[in-house]
Amino acid sequence: MQHGPAVRRRKLGAELRALRSRAGLTSGEAARLLGWHQSKVSRIETGSSGVKPSDVRLLLDAYGVEDDELRDLLLVLAGSQVAGREHWWHAYRGVLPPTYRDFISLESQASAMRTLETSVVPGLLQTPEYARAVTRAAVGAVDEERLDALVEVRLARQDVLRSDPPLRLSAVLDEAVLRREVGGPEVMARQLRRLLEAARLPQVRLQVLPFSAGAHVGITGPFVIFSFSSTSDLDVVVLDHMTSSLYLERKEDLKAYAEAFNSLRIHALSPEDSLDFIASLGDGA
Missing domain, CATH: 1.10.260.40 (lambda repressor-like DNA-binding domains)
Incomplete structure (x- = not known):
């Protein structure tokens, strides 16, 4: 680790x-x-x-x-800017910790991302209002200028879903993510609509893990698996903690988390049923 x-x-x-x-x-x-x-x-x-x-x-x-x-x-x-692509996150060095910059760098180069979220909507799918509410809660007391910058970063990261080729995102969301009223009912209603829009994109696969699934392999916390088309040897698992991120690189760790994610997908609602489930929550918001 x-x-x-x-x-x-x-x-x-x-x-x-x-x-x-x-x-x-x-x-x-x-x-x-x-x-x-x-x-x-x-x-x-x-x-x-x-x-x-x-x-x-x-x-x-x-x-x-x-x-x-x-x-x-x-x-x-190796830390290079290549093929004319600007590492846009370098402009935010003053507000981003090194571990977050490293995460963004991997995200920008990955071909696919698998993620289990147990508390909040994945950053790549957040609306501006939701992102602001989550960021404010995560960083605590912070001036508006720094808060604005952190939200800008979170929204800029979403460009990977519109790049050519786009990042392929497969996300399993615990039902708690959808029921936690981040930012209030209006913000949450818009966020649910955003999830419905994103789930219809060909590069996004979204599944809901309902409370009825009971205890599951991901109950210990969220994780992200980055995959790279050039070589699987560069794949990595990222575990987020309050003050840092940990990266798992051993083949046995990658295998264990890949199997865990496959198990979560099996126990989750199908993508189609997940859309219906999210829509039903939005109707009641």
């Missing part, structure tokens, strides 16, 4: 090691090609030290990696 930056270094190093092996090079041979000491290649591959995006480019060139999508993803893990 590691914090985000450590996981990113380890995953980047593991992928570079695999690419080197695929290219038929030893770490010593790779180092000689680039005029480096072998220890530098070893530190990069074990994730024991950070690596500059320029060094990652050199390694990818040396290994003959031409897959643009894979190159972009690995460069982003």
Whole structure:
């Protein structure tokens, strides 16, 4: 269990090691090609030290990696801005903790996201009013300028659902998420309508886990699984806590959470029945 930056270094190093092996090079041979000491290649591959995006480019060139999508993803893990895409969240460095910036970076590059939410609507599906109410409750006493900035970030993150290709979002929402009146009845009514609109998008799959399902595997708390189209070796589970986020990268952890999510989907209402359930709550709001 590691914090985000450590996981990113380890995953980047593991992928570079695999690419080197695929290219038929030893770490010593790779180092000689680039005029480096072998220890530098070893530190990069074990994730024991950070690596500059320029060094990652050199390694990818040396290994003959031409897959643009894979190159972009690995460069982003090294902290680079690639393919002309601005890391818009950098403008909010003064208000975003590093763990949140790291989460946004992964979210922006992932091809798919699976999430269990037990308390609030996923940030990617929140209305501005709902986002403001949730943010105010989460951060406590804060001036309006900082609150505005945090809400702007949450709404800007939603662009991943409209990108080309869009992020594929599969969300299981505990019934409590829909019944908790965040921001008051009018705000909640608009939020429910927003969920209905989002659930009809081809890239969004929304399911409700009703109270009648009883105790379930996700009862211990929410989680997010990020997946990447280039390689499953970069997949990661994110667990949010009040003051930080934890990242799980081991294959056995990924397997356990993937199985848990599949179990939750089986016990949840179907996407069609979930739409009807949300609509019925909206009618009563």
